[in-house]
Amino acid sequence: MTTTTAARRGQDDAGADGAAAATSGSGGPGSTARRRRRGPHHWRRRRKEYSLFLLMISPNLLIIGTFDYWPVIYNAWLSLTRWNMISGAPRYVGLQNYENLFTSSSFHGILLNTLTFSAAIVVGSVVLGLALALLFDQKLRGRGLVRTVAFAPHIVSGAAVATLWLFIFDPAYGLSRVVLDPFGIESPRWVNDADWALIALVIAYLWKGIGFVAIVYLAGLQNLPEELYEAAKLDGAGTWTTFRRITLPLLSPVTFFVLVTSIIGTFQAYDMIAVLTGGGPGDATTTLSWFVYQQGFRASDAGTAAAAAMLLFVILLVVTGLQTRFVQRKVHYT
Amino acid sequence: MTAARLRRVLLYAGLVAVGLLFIGPLYWLFSSALKEPGDIYQFPPRWLPSWHVENFAEAWRAAPFGDFFVNSLIVTAGGATIKLVNATLTAYAFVFLRFPYKNVIFLVMLGALMVPNNVTLIVNYITVSNLGWVNTYLGLIVPSAGSVFGMFLLRQYMLTLPGDIVEAARVDGAGHLRIMWQVVLPMCKPMLVTVGIIAIVDMWNDFIWPLIVTNTVEMRTLPIGLLYLRSTEGYSNWGAIMAGTVMVALPMLILFLVAQRQITRGLTGGAVKG
Numbered sequence: 001m002t003t004t005t006a007a008r009r010g011q012d013d014a015g016a017d018g019a020a021a022a023t024s025g026s027g028g029p030g031s032t033a034r035r036r037r038r039g040p041h042h043w044r045r046r047r048k049e050y051s052l053f054l055l056m057i058s059p060n061l062l063i064i065g066t067f068d069y070w071p072v073i074y075n076a077w078l079s080l081t082r083w084n085m086i087s088g089a090p091r092y093v094g095l096q097n098y099e100n101l102f103t104s105s106s107f108h109g110i111l112l113n114t115l116t117f118s119a120a121i122v123v124g125s126v127v128l129g130l131a132l133a134l135l136f137d138q139k140l141r142g143r144g145l146v147r148t149v150a151f152a153p154h155i156v157s158g159a160a161v162a163t164l165w166l167f168i169f170d171p172a173y174g175l176s177r178v179v180l181d182p183f184g185i186e187s188p189r190w191v192n193d194a195d196w197a198l199i200a201l202v203i204a205y206l207w208k209g210i211g212f213v214a215i216v217y218l219a220g221l222q223n224l225p226e227e228l229y230e231a232a233k234l235d236g237a238g239t240w241t242t243f244r245r246i247t248l249p250l251l252s253p254v255t256f257f258v259l260v261t262s263i264i265g266t267f268q269a270y271d272m273i274a275v276l277t278g279g280g281p282g283d284a285t286t287t288l289s290w291f292v293y294q295q296g297f298r299a300s301d302a303g304t305a306a307a308a309a310m311l312l313f314v315i316l317l318v319v320t321g322l323q324t325r326f327v328q329r330k331v332h333y334t
Numbered sequence: 335m336t337a338a339r340l341r342r343v344l345l346y347a348g349l350v351a352v353g354l355l356f357i358g359p360l361y362w363l364f365s366s367a368l369k370e371p372g373d374i375y376q377f378p379p380r381w382l383p384s385w386h387v388e389n390f391a392e393a394w395r396a397a398p399f400g401d402f403f404v405n406s407l408i409v410t411a412g413g414a415t416i417k418l419v420n421a422t423l424t425a426y427a428f429v430f431l432r433f434p435y436k437n438v439i440f441l442v443m444l445g446a447l448m449v450p451n452n453v454t455l456i457v458n459y460i461t462v463s464n465l466g467w468v469n470t471y472l473g474l475i476v477p478s479a480g481s482v483f484g485m486f487l488l489r490q491y492m493l494t495l496p497g498d499i500v501e502a503a504r505v506d507g508a509g510h511l512r513i514m515w516q517v518v519l520p521m522c523k524p525m526l527v528t529v530g531i532i533a534i535v536d537m538w539n540d541f542i543w544p545l546i547v548t549n550t551v552e553m554r555t556l557p558i559g560l561l562y563l564r565s566t567e568g569y570s571n572w573g574a575i576m577a578g579t580v581m582v583a584l585p586m587l588i589l590f591l592v593a594q595r596q597i598t599r600g601l602t603g604g605a606v607k608g
Contacts, residue, residue: 049432052510056427060420061443063480068446071457078456085456132352140349148594149356155590155597157539159557160583163564164363167572173375175362181378207359215598268451271541275561292452297546302456309452316450 072313078306085302097307106283107291107308113198114287118266120202121209125262126255128206129213136214137221147218150211158208158271165204166191166276194284197277201285205272209265213258220254221247260323267312288312363583367576374572389577396566396574399581401552402559405474406538409555413475414533421484421529422522426514428485429492430500440489446482451542459546473547474555478540484529487600491525492518528600531593538586556582 079097081090101107136147153161168175169190177187190200224247232242248255268289273279279286279294286294288308296305366374367390368383393399427433428440458477459468467473495518503513519526544555551562563578590597 046432049510053427053431053433053436056423056431057439057443060424060480060485061439063420063476064443064446064482066461067454067458067477067480068449068482070461071454072449074457074460075453085460135345135348135352138345140345142353143349146349146353146356148591149353149360151594151598152360152587152590153356154601155535155539155586156583157541157557157560157586159539159541159560160579163560163575163579164359164583166564167366167576168359168362170572173377173379173572175359177377178379207356211356212601215601264450270545271539271557274541274545275564289452292455293542293546296456297459305456309450309456313450313453317448320448 075306075309078302079310081303081306083302084300085296086300090302093303097303098311100304101307101311109283110286110288110291113283113285114267114289117198117202117269117285117287118263120198121205121266122259122262124202124206125210125213125258128210129258130217130251130255132210132214133217133221136218147211147215151215152211153208154212156208158269159275161208162204162272162275165200165207169200191277192281194281197281197284201272201276204276205266205269208272209262213262216258217251217254220251224250256323260319263319264316267316363576363579366572367580369573371571371573386573389573390581392571392574393563393578393581397559397563397578398551399556399559399563399578402554402556403581405471405553406556408471409474409540409544410534410537412471413478413537414530416475416479417481417484417533417537418526418530420479421481421488421533422514422519422526424481424485425488425492426510426518428489430513430518431510443482444486446480447486455542455546458543462547467547469548469550469553474544474553477547478537478543481529481533484533487529488522488525491522495521524596527593528596531589531596532600534589535586535597 078090080092080094082093082096083090132150136143167173171177171187171189174187176190180187188196190196228246228250229242232246237245266287269287270289270293273285273287273290277285279290289312292305292309292312294305295301295308365381365383368385368387369380369389370384370386373380373384373386424443428436433439454477462468462473462477465473467476499517499521500513503517508516539557540555541557545558545561548554548558551559554562560578560582564575567575
């Protein structure tokens with residue numbers, strides 16, 4: 001979602017100016033008539049318009065201020081304190097919480113889980129999403145139906161999708177055994193095995209999300225200029241060369257959108273982790289986001305949770321920052 | 335077989351494989367929800383459901399699904415309505431009203447998209463408990479009732495409307511509320527539908543906030559109720575658990591089938607442009 005914003009900001013401002021010009025009516029044939037109306041009433045009318053503006057945006061502004069911006073400030077303060085969230089007040093401890101996090105080896109494991117999970121989802125989304133989009137772009141009968149079924153899991157609750165996959169991963173009676181059995185492979189214990197739990201999480205998560213990625217890529221593919229492909233054909237370029245030299249580079253803004261939304265998504269994932277693994281076995285699938293929940297609401301350690309949340313926030317800011325710069329440089333050449 | 339023919343055969347094989355990959359698990363979900371325990375606990379499985387609808391009754395008995403449904407409906411209807419109203423009012427104000435530095439204010443509000451939910455979790459819980467809203471509908475709804483993305487989509491849409499029509503209505507002496515209601519909103523209908531549906535999906539599926547802010551079984555929403563059902567049934571009754579899963583998933587699947595175009599446009603619309 002953030003990409004959207006960044007990618008469009010340029011045209012945004014131009015549009016806003018246009019609208020301002022339209023409403024204030026500066027210049028153009030109507031301006032003399034309007035100037036005549038200026039007078040004692042003018043300022044009263046303008047004040048009325050200002051108050052109406054404030055009235056209209058204030059409910060939204062109040063909610064966003066209270067539940068989006070205030071938390072950033074207060075969370076930053078909490079990360080410098082120790083507090084059990086129940087009684088007493090936060091006690092200032094300086095950078096202690098951050099120090100504890102960075103020196104704890106289990107936290108290193110959690111960071112590694114987060115990065116592994118995120119990287120697997122990003123790579124999986126880009127590769128599989130693009131492959132699906134290329135398939136959906138062919139004129140095949142029934143592609144509309146397949147596209148619909150592939151997109152459907154994206155709007156189903158993560159808790160429901162995860163519960164379904166929990167059953168699929170049942171080593172004795174699940175669908176995974178049905179699929180693996182003909183190949184003579186015994187089903188792993190998936191979510192109950194520390195070596196397999198993260199893989200299980202990645203599979204279920206990708207199944208829920210790649211239909212969406214495919215649709216995004218498909219929209220990108222359908223926007224590519226026809227002429228380039230005709231030119232490439234005339235030059236005798238093969239399918240693979242055309243794909244590598246034309247399609248991939250032209251799709252790079254879409255790829256970046258997918259990259260950033262995937263990273264943001266995995267960094268905020270709760271529902272599928274909660275249902276599939278609960279962060280376990282042990283810490284095997286505990287990511288940064290799950291750690292924040294656990295510390296805050298299970299271990300009642302507001303300081304540690306807040307420090308981990310700040311860390312996560314900074315990582316995401318860097319990612320979105322990079323994306324904004326990249327998109328500004330690159331998006332225009334399409 | 336010619337190369338072109340072979341290519342088509344391979345493409346169709348790929349399409350069928352992808353179709354199975356997505357239909358398979360979904361079929362597994364719905365058929366299991368309708369299977370007798372005896373048919374679930376055997377290998378190889380019986381593929382056809384035995385129309386054992388008792389699974390649903392059993393899920394309903396094991397967990398108060400009636401409460402979950404009522405809670406999800408109230409939270410979704412209330413939350414999505416307020417979100418939509420907020421998106422509309424804010425977008426209209428930013429496009430059609432004058433205010434000093436309004437574009438700066440807009441960007442500041444848009445910046446809220448950068449704040450991840452992890453950062454807001456703890457503080458919002460503290461705020462809501464100070465307001466005395468823990469385990470109430472207010473606590474479930476209000477923190478999510480602001481609209482940033484919806485406001486953005488609607489504002490972009492309103493900017494494309496022909497300014498003359500609004501100007502003409504103003505010259506006729508119509509006030510802003512009337513212009514909004516009678517002129518602008520009817521023209522924004524497709525985008526209003528999109529924004530409204532996205533809000534509904536978001537509220538219905540929300541997980542982590544309802545998990546934190548409610549603390550009795552009776553106040554849980556459906557996704558949390560499903561977690562509760564699994565913890566009471568363990569792994570011993572997949573039929574009932576799949577029935578519960580169907581109850582959580584089906585309303586959104588139906589909504590998706592009805593409003594597929596609006597949903598895809600809203601979710602992907604921002605991604606690709608030009």
